[in-house]
Amino acid sequence: MIDVQEVTLHHLDMKLVTPFQSSIETVSKRESILIEVRNRSGQIGWGEVVAFSSPWYTEETIGTCHHMLKSFLIPELLAKPFQDPEAFIDSFSYIRRNQMAKAAIEGAVWDLHAKLEEKPLAAILGGTAKQIDSGVVIGLASMEHMLETIGKHVSDGYKRIKIKIKPGSDAALLDEIRSHFPDIPLMADANSAYTLDDISLLKQLDEYNLLMIEQPLAHDDIIDHAVLQSQLKTPICLDESIITLNDAKKAIQLGSCGVINIKPGRVGGLFESIKIHDYCMQHNVPVWVGGMLETGVSRAHNIALASLPNFTIPGDISASARYWEEDIISPPVTVNNGKIDVPAGPGLGFEVNRSKLAKYCTHIERFTK
Numbered sequence: 492m493i494d495v496q497e498v499t500l501h502h503l504d505m506k507l508v509t510p511f512q513s514s515i516e517t518v519s520k521r522e523s524i525l526i527e528v529r530n531r532s533g534q535i536g537w538g539e540v541v542a543f544s545s546p547w548y549t550e551e552t553i554g555t556c557h558h559m560l561k562s563f564l565i566p567e568l569l570a571k572p573f574q575d576p577e578a579f580i581d582s583f584s585y586i587r588r589n590q591m592a593k594a595a596i597e598g599a600v601w602d603l604h605a606k607l608e609e610k611p612l613a614a615i616l617g618g619t620a621k622q623i624d625s626g627v628v629i630g631l632a633s634m635e636h637m638l639e640t641i642g643k644h645v646s647d648g649y650k651r652i653k654i655k656i657k658p659g660s661d662a663a664l665l666d667e668i669r670s671h672f673p674d675i676p677l678m679a680d681a682n683s684a685y686t687l688d689d690i691s692l693l694k695q696l697d698e699y700n701l702l703m704i705e706q707p708l709a710h711d712d713i714i715d716h717a718v719l720q721s722q723l724k725t726p727i728c729l730d731e732s733i734i735t736l737n738d739a740k741k742a743i744q745l746g747s748c749g750v751i752n753i754k755p756g757r758v759g760g761l762f763e764s765i766k767i768h769d770y771c772m773q774h775n776v777p778v779w780v781g782g783m784l785e786t787g788v789s790r791a792h793n794i795a796l797a798s799l800p801n802f803t804i805p806g807d808i809s810a811s812a813r814y815w816e817e818d819i820i821s822p823p824v825t826v827n828n829g830k831i832d833v834p835a836g837p838g839l840g841f842e843v844n845r846s847k848l849a850k851y852c853t854h855i856e857r858f859t860k
């Protein structure tokens with residue numbers, strides 16, 4: 492029984508170890524909100540708002556999530572006890588979209604639920620893997636910096652390298668990377684930087700033996716992606732375009748992609764993530780877990796999710812040290828020989844370190860029954 496008595500919002504302001512540049516935005520300062528839910532007997536669950544400060548990736552922001560949590564989602568959670576996380580999800584199913592706000596509070600409820608069941612979150616979600624493969628992302632940078640960073644990550648053991656691309660920083664860059672690293676598992680993410688007018692350029696990218704090309708076209712498109720996929724050998728992976736299970740169904744039926752990147756924040760939570768995972772598995776579409784430059788709390792949720800069987804491609808779940816001088820969880824996430832251990836303890840299997848949390852916390856808000 493989920494009977495939450497108190498919800499605490501911890502507003503954080505952290506700094507990435509290196510600024511992260513995509514085709515649209517450079518992120519260096521990372522605001523987030525950690526959600527702590529507590530039941531009558533003092534058991535705790537943690538969730539994280541992964542929206543950014545501005546609406547460049549999806550339409551949500553830290554501010555819109557805060558509004559949704561305060562005005563709708565937290566009151567819903569405090570209103571009555573729920574049999575399980577699904578019952579809580581049903582209670583706010585009337586709310587349209589706002590996926591990252593929903594995912595954040597749902598994540599906290601899943602952690603609490605797993606702790607009450609005394610099981611690892613991974614097992615509660617249906618995960619079986621004891622370890623997951625780790626991939627890493629390199630933001631847009633000079634050729635020199637990219638080559639050096641790729642070399643470092645390959646020797647660190649990362650199982651897959653993803654680079655960001657945009658018009659003017661694509662084919663020539665990949666050509667140079669392939670001349671130094673002919674065989675590494677490599678892919679490119681455009682964050683919607685192209686249109687069908689660029690089709691001849693995009694077809695050129697077939698030459699570089701990429702695992703996939705992520706979200707080349709508009710963030711809200713699946714039609715043009717189907718046209719592009721029919722002319723490309725390289726599988727397209729959809730990220731921004733997939734917000735719900737229904738989107739995944741339509742994209743697969745249309746042939747818009749061969750792979751889907753699942754981020755719990757983008758699709759409205761772990762429950763919807765599992766539904767997309769299951770549907771993709773039935774349709775032989777491999778999936779992987781994406782990243783949001785998040786703290787250890789959301790990373791821990793992602794690790795649990797990635798232990799499900801159709802996560803056959805290394806995702807964007809890298810070591811804590813890749814993002815933060817110090818993460819706010821103990822122990823931090825570490826990668827050994829390109830693998831991350833799925834924790835065996837109850838719930839997330841990582842503790843939130845209160846003294847580190849206090850260092851990055853700008854303010855706290857508390858809501859009680």
Ligand SMILES: O=C(O)CCC(=O)c1ccccc1C(=O)O
Nearest residue numbers: 548628682781782783784785807
């Ligand atoms: O390492 C990570 O956390 C993910 C890096 C990444 O590619 C990304 C980071 C922020 C927003 C969107 C994306 C993306 O997958 O498009």
Ligand SMILES: [Mg+2]
Nearest residue numbers: 680705706730
């Ligand atoms: Mg992406």
